[in-house]
Amino acid sequence: MTDAGKNDAPALGAFFAAAKARAPQPDTALFARVMADADAVQAGFAPASAATSEARGGTLRARLDLIWHALGGWPSMAGLSAATVAGIWLGVSPPTALGTVAPLLTGRAETVVIDAEPVTAYLLPEEAM
Amino acid sequence: MPLDAMTDQSDEALLRRFAQGDRAAARALTLRLTPKVMGHAYRLLGQREEAEDIAQEAMLRLWRIAPEWREGEARVTTWLYRVVANLCTDRLRRRGRITLLDKVPDPPDDRGGPAQDMQSRARVDALQNALNALPERQRQAVVLRHIEEIGNPEIAEIMGISVEAVESLTARGKRALSVALSSKRDALGYVE
Structure with missing residues (x-):
């Protein structure tokens, strides 16, 4: 601070002190306007907050609803039902073609030989000659 | 409320x-x-x-x-x-x-006696008029430092300038205020 600043400080201090003591105060109308703005803005993001709190600590029904919608709702349930019915039907009455594959799946097949090198199928006739 | x-x-x-x-x-x-x-x-x-x-x-x-x-x-x-x-x-x-304001509105006041109140009010009005005459940045720096009583580092952050620049602005602002207010020393009790 300059010398001038040092000399001025005490004199200006009285003015600054008076200004601090007589700070203009908002009236009730201004407080009301500011609060009205706060309410309006808060209303804009209140639904998101409410949904979040319901999901976090809401009722059992709310949580089940959340799971239901996460799974896709009724459309996905229709597909799931059709797949279930088809699976049960295959279990009860398997098609005849399934009989050749079934032993592989169940492990009841006697002997299964799988040629890992299909090219031998072409060599065998030549060897036989 | x-x-x-x-x-x-x-x-x-x-x-x-x-x-x-x-x-x-x-x-x-x-x-x-x-x-x-x-x-x-x-x-x-x-x-x-x-x-x-x-x-x-x-x-x-x-x-x-x-x-x-x-x-x-x-x-x-x-x-x-x-x-x-x-x-x-x-x-x-x-x-x-x-x-520049010809007359600053008087805020309501119930402090002190009539003479003291009158002088306090006159000081506030004179200071405000002197502040209004300052360049904008000087006025802001002086108000933040000496009326809002905020530290220079925070003022620097508010104004987006260096602490040294804040010090310079407040020093120049106060010098200008002193010149403006010293001319009214008798009425306002300005003591150098």
Whole structure:
């Protein structure tokens, strides 16, 4: 601070002190306007907050609803039902073609030989000659 | 209206609660910050009605930014003072020039005796008129430092300048105020 600043400080201090003591105060109308703005803005993001709190600590029904919608709702349930019915039907009455594959799946097949090198199928006739 | 009942909570904590839908936090912030914002705007503009508009606008911007507020980056008051300064600058530019006030409105007062009250009021008016005559940045620096009593590092943050620049602005501003007010030393009790 300059010398001038040092000399001025005490004199200006009285003015600054008076200004601090007589700070203009908002009236009730201004407080009301500011609060009205706060309410309006808060209303804009209140639904998101409410949904979040319901999901976090809401009722059992709310949580089940959340799971239901996460799974896709009724459309996905229709597909799931059709797949279930088809699976049960295959279990009860398997098609005849399934009989050749079934032993592989169940492990009841006697002997299964799988040629890992299909090219031998072409060599065998030549060897036989 | 009751006084701010959440004095144990920081501005930043209240703002977070406001963003979560807490209306009590909104009221506490309104009561706590509106006087500061309006007082600062009044000292930068010198007109009460405009200062009230600026205060409302600054608080509205605070409400809107609340959900995105990142704690720890800046103090709420620092941010608000910066917003007020920008809004006041825009207002002054729209005016085209800094208006010198012929008469500053008298705030209601019930302090001290009549003579003391008269001198105090005269000092406030004279200071405001002298502040109005300062270049905008000097006025802002002096008001923040000597009336709002904010430290130079925070003023530097508010104004977006270095601490050295703040010191320079306040020193030049105070010199200009001294010159302006010393001419009224008899009426105002200005003692050098």
